[in-house]
Structure formats: structure tokens, C-alpha cells
Amino acid sequence: MSELNESATLLRMLVGKLGRRLRESAPPGDxxxxxxxxxxxxxxxxxxxxxxxxxxxxxxxxxxxxxxxxxxxxxxxxxxxxxxxxxxxxxxxTSAARARVTANRALRDDWLVRAINTQLSAEEQQQLLRVLPLLQRLADNAS
Known part of the structure; x- marks a missing residue:
């Protein structure tokens, strides 16, 4: 398997795992x-x-x-x-749904901010910020 294939596999697994962690950060029974x-x-x-x-x-x-x-x-x-x-x-x-989704997103965002602050150094946080536009391009233009 080529390095690019291995990287793609790892990225897919990591994005999936991060997605699961974000879903788990929502309140139980939601x-x-x-x-x-x-x-x-x-x-x-x-x-x-x-x-x-x-x-x-x-x-x-x-x-x-x-x-x-x-x-x-x-x-x-x-x-x-x-x-x-x-x-x-x-x-x-409904307005109730909008409020609930907004609150749910805020909880997940808070979890992610805490994880970034506690798990990544300042330099690593900057590296993460630099890669975000690349991930955005992949997400927007994947076919």
C-alpha cells in the first residue's frame, strides 16, 4: 500500500473517531x-x-x-x-428544535475547544489551524 493510501486510510479512521467523540459529547438521551x-x-x-x-x-x-x-x-x-x-x-x-440544535452544537464545540487546549501545544494548535483550509477543500470538493 502506498504512503498516500495509508494516509487516506488513517485520515478516514481519525475523522470517524473524532466524529464519534463529538457525538458522545452531546447529552445522553438527546x-x-x-x-x-x-x-x-x-x-x-x-x-x-x-x-x-x-x-x-x-x-x-x-x-x-x-x-x-x-x-x-x-x-x-x-x-x-x-x-x-x-x-x-x-x-x-421549529424554534424549539433550533434552540436544541444550537445548545447541542455549543456543547460539542466546548468539548472540542477543551480537547484542543489540553491535548495540543500552542505550536500544534497553529499546525491544526493551518491544515483546516485543506480539510475544508476536501470536504467541499470530494467526489
Whole structure:
């Protein structure tokens, strides 16, 4: 295996592990990761149908329907008729959902800031800052 292949494998594993650590830093019994992801789409991108959300997440429409239904019953989303096609329902995040997602993100950000401050030296923190634009490019342009 080439050095680039080994580095790509290591990066994938580290990003996955960091993602799991960030999810674990959220309060126990909070929303599932699928629910958080759906709310993220609705907050970032605005109203979406179950079909739109399923396509964005790469899951079956039936699975997304169950996730949306759970969020609907928890008061985290609300539905309204699609203005272009009244047979479809477009969902939006409620103000309660927005507040919860904001609080959840703040907890994860706090965990990450503490980890960076306690685990990395000042020089290492600068190295991390320098690599962020590269990671952003990979995340934005990966095909």
C-alpha cells in the first residue's frame, strides 16, 4: 500500500473517531444522530420534503419518513403543504428544535475547544489551524 493510501486510510479512521467523540459529547438521551442530521438540513437549507431529506442523507424514503415522524411527534418539526404541489408536505425545524440544535452544537464545540487546549501545544494548535483550509477543500470538493 502506498504512503498516500495509508494516509487516506488513517485520515478516514481519525475523522470517524473524532466524529464519534463529538457525538458522545452531546447529552445522553438527546436526539439520535439521524434526527440531528435531519434538523441540520432543515436549519441550513430550509423547508424540505421527506423525499428531499432521504436523498440528502442517502437513505430510503420510508426510513426518513420514520425519522421525520419521530421529530414531528416530539415537536421538533412542523409540516406545511408544498406551495408548488399541495400533495407534498414540506417540513421546517421549529424554534424549539433550533434552540436544541444550537445548545447541542455549543456543547460539542466546548468539548472540542477543551480537547484542543489540553491535548495540543500552542505550536500544534497553529499546525491544526493551518491544515483546516485543506480539510475544508476536501470536504467541499470530494467526489
Amino acid at each position: 436526539l439520535t444522530w439521524s434526527q440531528v442530521s435531519v434538523l441540520g438540513y432543515l436549519i441550513r437549507d430550509g423547508a424540505m420534503t421527506v423525499t428531499d431529506l432521504a436523498a440528502a442523507e442517502g437513505v430510503r424514503t420510508q426510513s426518513m419518513g420514520a425519522t421525520v415522524a419521530s421529530l414531528l411527534s416530539a415537536g421538533m418539526v412542523q409540516g406545511e403543504a408544498d406551495p408548488c404541489d399541495g400533495r407534498k408536505t414540506r417540513y421546517t425545524a
